[in-house]
Amino acid sequence: GMSTATGPRVVVPGEAVQAIPDSGQLRLGPGLISQDEHIVAVRSGVLRQNKSGQTWLEGRQKRYIPAEGDIVVGTITDRMGENFMVDIGGPFTALLPMLSFEGATRRNRPNLKAGDVVCARVVGAPRDMEPQLSCVDALGRGAGYGHLKEGVVVTVSTAMARAMLGSPPPAVLTALGASLQFEVAVGMNGRVWVCGASTNATILVANAITSSEFLTPTQQNTLVSRLVAQVQ
Known part of the structure; x- marks a missing residue:
């Protein structure tokens, strides 16, 4: 097995992780491929191996789980009804109501399109549903939230x-x-x-x-x- 004395080994994409063993079963998990005589990493992460010889890469990027009050940066993917759909990297696409912007009214809605970036706060984070975002603070002010242009x-x-x-x-x-x-x-x-x-x-x-x-x-x-x- 792998020596653990040196602590976890961090690998980068393209790095040859170890030689393919001559005997025994080779079981590669996520993030690893076999190439020539070696096991090669296809993304960054920490190398893990269990007793049965399964080898995998544990990504450092823990999946983001939204929590109420979090400030997030997201990308608008679509409009649905009265909402913008926003990718915030969580398990679900988030909903951002068009009226949750400073000065927004039914007749004066923010003109955002897919690909635009917003800074928002999470105002609702139910466990198995889309989180809800807002681009205003509790007093209805923009306060640094909203469309992030350029950049x-x-x-x-x-x-x-x-x-x-x-x-x-x-x-x-x-x-x-x-x-x-x-x-x-x-x-x-x-x-x-x-x-x-x-x-x-x-x-x-x-x-x-x-x-x-x-x-x-x-x-x-x-x-x-x-x-x-x-x-x-």
């Missing part, structure tokens, strides 16, 4: 999202803020919207955020310095 959305783990929403923020955000102008909206669902003063800045910030989760604060600062030096 890009990247996916991080829910743990990274929580760290980015925490105080103090991760070193990567502080270092980026010292060198560049950008806006960021972090969803508890692991979706992060980034919009920089230029396209280059947007891409740089997005790259820095997605690359930094498993780096120490010092490594995060070095990463940002290196990226910033490339665009200036």
Whole structure:
């Protein structure tokens, strides 16, 4: 079997995980394929193996389970009746009523289309049904919610999202803020919207955020310095 003394082994896509054993049964679970003489990872994750020899990759991305009060970043997929349908990465597509926007009335509805990104809060999260979202606070104000124009959305783990929403923020955000102008909206669902003063800045910030989760604060600062030096 695999040595566990070194702790869990994290693998990246394309990495040869181990040689295919000559004898015994080879049972590959999700995330792994056999290629030539090796077992190869097709996504990032932690390598696991049980006593019967089944080998699989456990993704770091735990599925997001919506909870009431969560702030989420999502992408509109459709309109149905009085609602926008929003992908927030959970088990169900979320419902966002068209009237749940600041200043929205039956005659004046937000003109959003599939592919548009919104920042919203979860106002209802029944266990086996679509969660309900709102783009206003309890007093009916937009308060930072609503349509996020321009920019890009990247996916991080829910743990990274929580760290980015925490105080103090991760070193990567502080270092980026010292060198560049950008806006960021972090969803508890692991979706992060980034919009920089230029396209280059947007891409740089997005790259820095997605690359930094498993780096120490010092490594995060070095990463940002290196990226910033490339665009200036």
